[in-house]
Amino acid sequence: xxxxxxxxxxxSLNQRTTESWSVREAVDGCVRAGIPAIGLWxxxxxxxxxxxxxxxxxxxxxxxxxLCRGGFLTADGEAGRAALADNRRxxxxxxxxGTDCLVMVVGGLPPGSRDxxxxxxxxxxxxxxxxxxxxxxxxxxxxxxxxxMYCADRAVLSTLGQALDLAEPFPVAQVGVVVDTFHIxxxxxxxxxxxxxxxxxxxxxxxxxLTPLPADxxxxxxxxxxxxxxxxxxxxxxxxAGYTGDTEVEIFNAEVWATDPDEVLAxxxxxxxxxxxxx
Amino acid sequence: xxxxxxxxxxxSLNQRTTESWSVREAVDGCVRAGIPAIGLWxxxxxxxxxxxxxxxxxxxxxxxxxLCRGGFLTADGEAGRAALADNRRxxxxxxxxGTDCLVMVVGGLPPGSRDxxxxxxxxxxxxxxxxxxxxxxxxxxxxxxxxxMYCADRAVLSTLGQALDLAEPFPVAQVGVVVDTFHIxxxxxxxxxxxxxxxxxxxxxxxxxLTPLPADxxxxxxxxxxxxxxxxxxxxxxxxAGYTGDTEVEIFNAEVWATDPDEVLAxxxxxxxxxxxxx
Numbered sequence: 001x002x003x004x005x006x007x008x009x010x011x012s013l014n015q016r017t018t019e020s021w022s023v024r025e026a027v028d029g030c031v032r033a034g035i036p037a038i039g040l041w042x043x044x045x046x047x048x049x050x051x052x053x054x055x056x057x058x059x060x061x062x063x064x065x066x067l068c069r070g071g072f073l074t075a076d077g078e079a080g081r082a083a084l085a086d087n088r089r090x091x092x093x094x095x096x097x098g099t100d101c102l103v104m105v106v107g108g109l110p111p112g113s114r115d116x117x118x119x120x121x122x123x124x125x126x127x128x129x130x131x132x133x134x135x136x137x138x139x140x141x142x143x144x145x146x147x148x149m150y151c152a153d154r155a156v157l158s159t160l161g162q163a164l165d166l167a168e169p170f171p172v173a174q175v176g177v178v179v180d181t182f183h184i185x186x187x188x189x190x191x192x193x194x195x196x197x198x199x200x201x202x203x204x205x206x207x208x209x210l211t212p213l214p215a216d217x218x219x220x221x222x223x224x225x226x227x228x229x230x231x232x233x234x235x236x237x238x239x240x241a242g243y244t245g246d247t248e249v250e251i252f253n254a255e256v257w258a259t260d261p262d263e264v265l266a267x268x269x270x271x272x273x274x275x276x277x278x279x
Numbered sequence: 280x281x282x283x284x285x286x287x288x289x290x291s292l293n294q295r296t297t298e299s300w301s302v303r304e305a306v307d308g309c310v311r312a313g314i315p316a317i318g319l320w321x322x323x324x325x326x327x328x329x330x331x332x333x334x335x336x337x338x339x340x341x342x343x344x345x346l347c348r349g350g351f352l353t354a355d356g357e358a359g360r361a362a363l364a365d366n367r368r369x370x371x372x373x374x375x376x377g378t379d380c381l382v383m384v385v386g387g388l389p390p391g392s393r394d395x396x397x398x399x400x401x402x403x404x405x406x407x408x409x410x411x412x413x414x415x416x417x418x419x420x421x422x423x424x425x426x427x428m429y430c431a432d433r434a435v436l437s438t439l440g441q442a443l444d445l446a447e448p449f450p451v452a453q454v455g456v457v458v459d460t461f462h463i464x465x466x467x468x469x470x471x472x473x474x475x476x477x478x479x480x481x482x483x484x485x486x487x488x489l490t491p492l493p494a495d496x497x498x499x500x501x502x503x504x505x506x507x508x509x510x511x512x513x514x515x516x517x518x519x520a521g522y523t524g525d526t527e528v529e530i531f532n533a534e535v536w537a538t539d540p541d542e543v544l545a546x547x548x549x550x551x552x553x554x555x556x557x558x
Contacts, residue, residue, distance in 0.1 A: 114509040120467070149428040151465035152507040153490045162467040186430035188399070188441040211432045215494040228431040230393040 012037035012065040014250035018261035033265040037063040050096040064099035065246040073126035074107035074119040095137040108153040135174035142202035144178035160193040176202030224271040291316035291344040293529035297540035312544040316342040329375040343378035344525040352405035353386035353398040374416040387432040414453035421481035423457035439472040455481030473516040503550040
C-alpha cells in the first residue's frame with residue numbers, strides 16, 4: 001500500500017465496522033484510506049477461503065491485527081466437544097491468515113442453565129485443552145471480557161480481572177486478553193487491571209458506549225465521540241502496560257452499517273486522531 | 280394484619296412491582312396477601328403525604344423495608360446543591376415513614392460529560408455531606424450498585440466492591456449497601472464482596488435478569504424464575520454475612536405492570552417460596 005500517515009500507523013479496521021464489505025472490499029477500502037491493518041472475521045474469510053484472504057491482505061501490504069472469533073466454550077457434552085473442534089479450526093485459520101491474535105468470546109449460559117459458576121469453570125477447562133494447540137501454531141487466545149449485560153447470553157467472562165485470572169495459568173504466548181473500551185469502560189477497577197495485564201494484552205479495541213442502548217443491545221457500539229467514553233486514558237494505560245500493537249475499531253451499529261463504508265473509514269480516522277490519540 | 284405464613288415473615292413488596300397501585304392500594308394488597316413489609320417510593324408517598332402514608336402502613340401492621348430513593352449526586356454547582364437539599368428531604372421522609380433504609384441511586388454522568396472519575400468523586404463528596412445528617416435521624420444511606428449497563432445514564436456506582444469502598448469511611452449506621460441480584464449477579468467477585476459487606480447490607484432485593492433485554496433496558500427486571508439468576512446462593516450469602524432484614528421484590532417490567540396486581544403478589548409469593556427460599 002501507499003505511504004501511511006504516521007499517526008495512523010497503528011490503526012486497524014475491524015471488518016465488522018464495514019459489515020457490507022467482503023474481505024476484498026475491506027482490504028481495498030483500507031488501502032484507499034491509508035489504514036495499515038485489518039481485523040478479520042471468520043465468516044467472510046470462509047467465503048473466499050483462508051489462503052485467498054491471506055494473499056489479498058499480504059498483496060495489499062496490510063497486517064491482520066486479529067481474527068474474530070473463537071470461543072463459545074460453555075456447553076458441555078457433545079456440544080462442548082464440537083466447540084473445541086471448531087476452536088481448533090479457528091486457531092488454524094488465524095495461523096493461516098498470519099495473525100497471532102484469535103479473539104475469544106467465551107459464550108453465555110447454556111440454554112436453560114442458571115449455573116454461572118459451572119459455565120465459567122467449563123471455559124477454564126476448555127482453555128486448558130486449546131492453549132497448547134494455539135501456542136504450537138503461533139496463535140494466542142485473546143480472552144475478551146464482554147460487558148456484563150451480555151453475561152447470560154454471550155459471554156460469562158465479564159471483567160478484565162476475571163480474564164486475567166483465567167489467562168495467568170498459561171504462558172503469555174498462549175493466552176492473552178482483549179482490552180475493549182466498550183466492554184470495560186465502567187469498571188472501577190479497570191486501571192489496576194490494565195496495568196496488571198501487561199504483556200497479556202493481545203488486542204486493544206475502541207468504540208463508544210451509546211445511550212439509550214438500541215433495542216438490540218449488541219448494536220450499542222458507537223463511533224468514538226458519539227457516546228460516553230473518554231478514550232485517551234485507555235490508550236495511555238495500555239501503552240504504559242507495554243502494549244505496542246494496533247488499535248482496532250470495531251463498531252456494531254445499524255446506522256454505521258447503513259453509511260457508505262468509505263465515509264465510515266474517513267470518520268473513523270478523524271475520530272481516532274482527535275479522540276483516541278489526543279492527550 | 281392477620282397471621283402471616285412464617286415462611287413469608289421476611290418478604291417485602293417493593294411498591295414499584297405493582298406500579299398501578301397507590302400507597303393505600305399497595306398496603307391493602309400486602310395485607311390481603313399476607314406480605315408483612317413494603318418498600319415505598321417517594322413519588323406515590325408524596326401524593327398523600329408522609330404522615331398519612333406512615334399511618335396507613337402502621338395501621339395495617341406492616342414494616343417499611345426501605346424508601347426509594349435518594350441519590351443523583353453526580354452534578355456539580357447549583358444542580359449539585361439542589362440534589363443535596365433534595366436528599367435531605369428524602370432522609371426526613373424515610374425517618375417520617377419509620378424506615379432506616381434510604382436506597383441511593385447515585386446518578387450517571389452529567390449531560391455531555393465523559394469524566395467518570397470526577398462523577399464518582401462527587402458522589403463520595405456528597406456522601407460526606409449527607410451521612411451525618413442521615414445518621415442523626417436514624418436513617419442509613421443504602422448505596423445501590425447498579426448494573427454496569429446503567430453507568431452512563433443512571434448510576435456511576437457499578438459494583439458491590441465499589442459501593443463498599445465508598446461506604447467504609449462512614450459509620451455502619453450511616454452508610455450501607457444494597458444487594459440487588461439483578462444488578463450484581465454477573466460479578467465474578469460478588470461472593471467475596473457480600474461476605475465483606477457484613478453489617479453494611481442495608482437491603483436485599485431480588486428479581487431476575489431477562490434476555491433478550493427489552494427495548495427500554497430499565498424494564499429488564501423479571502419475576503424470579505423468568506430469567507437467568509440462581510437465587511438461593513445470594514440469599515445464603517447475605518444470611519452468612521449476617522443480614523437478618525427483609526427480602527424485597529422489586530420488578531420493573533411492562534408485562535408485570537399490565538397484570539392484575541393481586542395476581543402479581545400471588546406469583547411473587549410462590550416464586551419466593553420456590554426459588555429464593557429453596558436450598
